[in-house]
Structure formats: C-alpha cells, structure tokens
Amino acid sequence: MTRASASPAEPRSAAPAFPGPLPAALAATSEPPVMEARRWIEGKSFPAERPLLNLSQAAPVDPPPEGLRRAIAEAALNDPQAHLYGPVLGLPALREDVAARWSRDYSGEIRPEDVAVTAGCNQAFCAMLATLAGPGDAILLPVPWYFNHKMWCDMMGIEARPLPCDADLNPDLAAAEARMDGVTAIVLITPNNPTGAEYPAGLVEAFAALARRHGAALMLDETYRDFDSRDAAPHALFSDPEWRETLVHLYSFSKAYRLTGHRVGLAIAHPARLAQAEKFLDSVQICAGQLGQIAALHGLRHLDDFVTGQRDEILARRAVVRDSFRQALPDWELMGCGAYFAYIRHPFAEDAETLCKALVDEQSLLILPGTMFCPQGDPLGPQSFRVAFANADADGLRDALARLADFSAGRARR
Template sequence: MSLPLNPALASTSRPPVMEARRWLEGVSFPPERPLINISQAAPVDPPPEPLRRAMAEAALNQPDAHFYGPVLGRSELREAVARDWSRAYGGPIRPDEVAITQGCNQAFCAAIQTLAGPGDEIILPLPWYFNHKMWLDMQGIRTVGLHCGQGMVPDAEAAAGLITDRTRAIVLVSPNNPSGAEYPAETLRAFYDLARSRGIALIVDETYRDFDSREGAPHDLFADPDWGGTLIHLYSFSKAYRLTGHRVGALIASPARMVEVEKFLDTVAICAAQIGQIGAAWGMANMGDWLAGERAEILARRTAMAEGMAALPGWRVKGCGAYFAWVEHPYDMASPELARELVHKAGLLLLPGTMFMPEGDPEGARHVRIAFANADQAGIATMMQRLAAFRP
C-alpha cells in the first residue's frame, strides 16, 4: 500500500537543472577536456571577501543574526531597497511596500499565492522560466503560453487575445531567463497598460537587472502613483552579490498586498535568513563599484558569446543578454538528445529548449539555453571550439 500523493505535485515536472546533473553520472572527463557547465544560471564564485567578512562579523557579534526576524524582512534592508529603487526608477517606493524573501523564487510563489488559485490562469511568455511553470502546476493554476516575436520580445496585443475571465496576471522577466532578451521600456509600459485596463496584475521579475546592457532605468512604471494597483516587482540579491546559498530576494507591492504576502511567508519560512539579509544590506551600501565591475565582466562575456556563435555555421542566436543565450541548433535531432550527446562528445552541459516550452511545442526541440555567464571569456572560446568540432 502506498501513501496518498498530491496529483498536482505528481504531475509537475522534475527540476530541470537536477535532471541535467544526472546526465553526468558515470561520465568521466579527461584532464585535457574538463566539463564546461553552462546549465545553471548562478555565480560560480563565493561572495567577495569584504562581504564574507561583514557576514562573519555579524554571525559573531550580532545576536539577532541568529534569531527569527520580522516576517517581511529586516528594516534596514527594506529601507535600503526602497531608497535604491526610488532613485533608480524615478518613483517613490516606501519600505512598507518591500518584502524580503528567501530568494526570488519564493517572491514569485508569494506573489502568485496572493493572486490565483486552482483553475485560474497566468500568462507566461515563451520560452518560460521553468520554476515559474512548476509552481503554477503545483497550485493547479493553468499556464497560458505567449510566443515571443522578434528579438524574443513578447507583444502586448498578442497577450490581450489570451486574457479570459480566469486570467489573474501576466508575468514578464527582463532581462529574460532563458532567452536573455532585454524588454524595451515601451513593451513593459504596453503590458502595464493592458494589465491595468483588464484588472489583472503585471508581475515583473528583474532578477538580472544589474546586468542589463542599457544605462538608466529599464522602465518608468513606478512613476505612476497608482502602480500598486497593477504592478508586483520581483528581485534577487543572489546574482548581484553572489549570495545564492543565502537565499535573499525581494518583492515590491502595495501595502494591502503585503498583508497577504506576510501570511504566506510566515507559513512557509517565517522569515528570510538573517545573515543573508545583513549581507545584502552591506553589499548595497558598500559594493557599488565592485558590482559595476561584475556587470562589465558579464557584458564582456555576452559580447564573446554573440561573436563566437556568429562564427559557428548553422547556429542561430535568438536572444543573448544577462546570463543567457537562447540558441537554435543546426542538427536533425531534438534538443534533449543533442544536450546528452554534447556531454559525452564535447564535455558541455547545457539545457535543452524542451525544458522551457510546453510539451510538444516544436520550438523546444530546436533550441538550447546556454548560461554563458558561468564561463569566463577563455572558457567561452573553448566552448566555441568544442561546438565547432562536434559531430552528432
């Protein structure tokens, strides 16, 4: 006899990155051709030493670093986010409109939990971020896919045709995971106006905003004094300050929605980890120049990626930015088969496009996602050499 199993959870796909890691089991890589892991979008180095020292000192000298904290986050971090976002986006944001979460994934889950329930619908541009789709599946919420157009940018008019009386939100990720596309300000404004006119939410996930190639604010949505009636904004400190293991994210929404967010966070975690929050606040206060250097390095890797792919016959870059490239491959095989062959024949671990698309969508079989930010420029050059030499 087996115990009961939640059917919504059972029907949810397994974590793609963990699935890809299982492809490495039993595979050895010779010293002259070590594995290049371009599967997961995460910094490969720990936080810089000054930040680690600040966190270590907090662990030693701040008793409250080891206690439960406020459910919606430490006041100093909420205040820092409110100040920084107000300055960056040209619109006033108050600390009571900021919640600190255990990473941006939890921020997304909290936002959705305040908006939708079983049988409702959420619009996600395609290709989607798989953890977003997984959470919706677990909650019995229907995902409605929106194919993107030129430059992997979604179109608000196309989205309007997908809205039903069950639609609760549209989700945009910019710079995008997995396509790398940077959505123009006018695109974000068009989606905002659409969502407001139809009485649904616009969730904007800007996890990778620190690595946007453009200067200045990516949009002006916070300049609208009524933004809280439509916009929910998500962010992650993991990429900016290499705090992936400390799980620190942010959710910005109206005070009324924060009442509901607090219920969710208190139930699933009580609060985000204190030392991670202390580190994020210290980073915001002290690491501006260092972060600018990190951005410059990622942009240099982006250039190396785009130039390298342009020289590969048959490969076609559809989107490239932040940590990612969404690339059409030239082979007469589906991307999952190609991805496995690349492990064995080229020492490359990347993710097939099928992990980011609805089952059966032919675009998934034709594309792969390359998390090029995980390799330095020399590593990217080596990756290009291996792809050029690869024969299925």
C-alpha cells in the same frame, strides 16, 4: 581559463515506490530541470584535455567578495539577533535601503512598507502569486518560460497560459490581448531567463497597461537587472503614482552579490498585498535568513563598485558570444543573448535533449535543452538550447563555441 565545475551530483538510485496516493497536481509537475541535468554527468569522468564545461545553471560559483564575507562572519560572531527569527517581511533597515535605492534608480516613489524581503526570488514569486491566483485561475507566461514559474503554477492548480514571443524573443502584446480571459496576472522577466532578451521599456509599459485594463497584475521579475546593458532605467513604471494598483516587482540579491546559498530576494508591491503575502511567508519559512539579509544590506551600502565590475564582465562575455557565434556556428541561430544567457537554435533533426546528452559524452559540455523551457508540443523546445554563460570567462566561452562547432562538424560527417 576559468571553467565552471560540475556541482556535486546528488546520489541517485532507483526511485522507491511512493507510499500512498500522490496528489495529481504534484505528480503532473515536471522534475526540477537542473537536478535532471546534473544526473547526466553523475558518475562520469572527463578527459584532462577536455574538462567539463558546466553552462547549465545561472548561478555564480565564486564566493562573495571578502568584505561581504567578513560582514557575515562578524554578524554571526557578534550579533545575537542574527541567529533569531526576524520580522516576516524583512529587516527594517534593508527594506528602507531598498526603497531608497529603487526610488533613485527608477525615478519613482517606493516606501519601505512597499518592500518585502524573501528567502530568494523564487519564494517572492510563490508568495506574490498566492495573492494573485488560485486553482482555476490563469496567468500568462511568455514562451520560452522560466521552468520554476511553470512548476509552481502546476503544483498550485493555476493555468500557466503560454504567451508566444516574436523573432526577437519579446512577448507578443497582441497575442496577450487575445489570451486575457480568466487571466489574473501577466509574468515578465527582463532581462529574460532563459533567453537573455532585454524587453524594451515601451513594451513593458504596454503590458502594464494591458494588465490594468483587464484588472490583472503585472508581475515583473528583474532578477538580472544589474546586468542590463542599458544605462538608463529599464522602464518608467515606478514613476506612475498609481503603480501599486498593477505592478508587482521581483528581485534577487543572489547574482549581484554572489549570495545564492543565503537565499535573499524581494518583492515590491502594494502594502495590502504584502500583508496577504505575509501569511504565505510565515507558513513557509517565517523570514529570510538574518545573515543573508545583513549581507544584502552590506552590499547595498558598500559594493556598488563591485556590482559595476560584475556587470562590465558579464557584458564583455555577452560580447564574446555575439561576436564569435556566427563565425563558429554558421548553421546555428543565436536567438537571444543578454544578462547570464544565450538562447540558441540548432540545425539538427534530433531533439535538443538527445543532443544535450550527446554533448556531455562527446564534448564534455553541459547545457540545457529548450524542452525544459517550453510546453510539450511547442516546436521551439526540441530545436533550442539555453547556455548560461556567467560562469565561464572569455576563453571558456570561445572554448564552448569551439566544442559546439566540433560537435556540429561531427554530426555533418555522419
């Protein structure tokens, strides 16, 4: 049975007093949720018969395949340019290969000058948002939202306007229409983090049309596109010759090629927008790491079969969760399940964060509470959990469901 081990917890001591005034926007920004969850397991030991199952973070824990590691090592040893600054918007060969691959996959026309390589997808989001919104502007974020998107908005003085989702956890188009005043961008993630929902193509295209009518952008984060259960392209936005006027596409190489530590992501957008984003990138990191970019290029050219195998495995794990959930947890609700995530509703009066901490102590299981993905006061937050299941195999997932069932039975007996 494959079990996700706990990442090393950072040393934690009493927080020192901040030496001077702290900007209000930063002070009001929430703590990083994954780091907070790690502190729940800090210093704790777990019984041998029930080791820790860490399903809190959506990141592969296995190393890249050997061929990719060799490509990185060979570049590190033999390519002097791999240790220098590169072009701010990325290696030309990588931009060219991305443009060709995405044009094929989406039946559209994407040119190398439409592509910017970034130090991870979070940086792509931050850089592109800098071209779309500033203090006093608003963007729409479907709820539950990805917490780092919300945190960046808070730090930048941008209003993250909550957009409700329907029972299938798809963003509500009519509600979005009613909330567009002052909105400069709509942000969608599909397959979604944290819910796993795969947004229907027609819905994504309708949101693009909504953004266009209001002079806004659609920022479409497709970090998990390699694990979408649909065989066809998830949308037809790139087939529109005018896509550059509205669409900003984001992606991460971290998941498909297990390159989380190398930090390689990308944005695809109008070249004029990328030219403005270049100011941001040059001021923050100058360029994505060369070795990570070389690895991503190797992956695009040589690892299609590996990615297909990863997708098949993730879809098999999703099937285990879907097929076993109702029998294991008849009083719970599986609200969403796809890509790396299951989003579930618990039946208890206690709030999700209290329950998550109890799960660590009583079941050696670490998952994240919905309060990390919802605005304060939203009733869904205290009622829900995100389970990141990519780092547990089928047996591990059945074990996780069994632990939740044991936890539920124990609560029922109280």
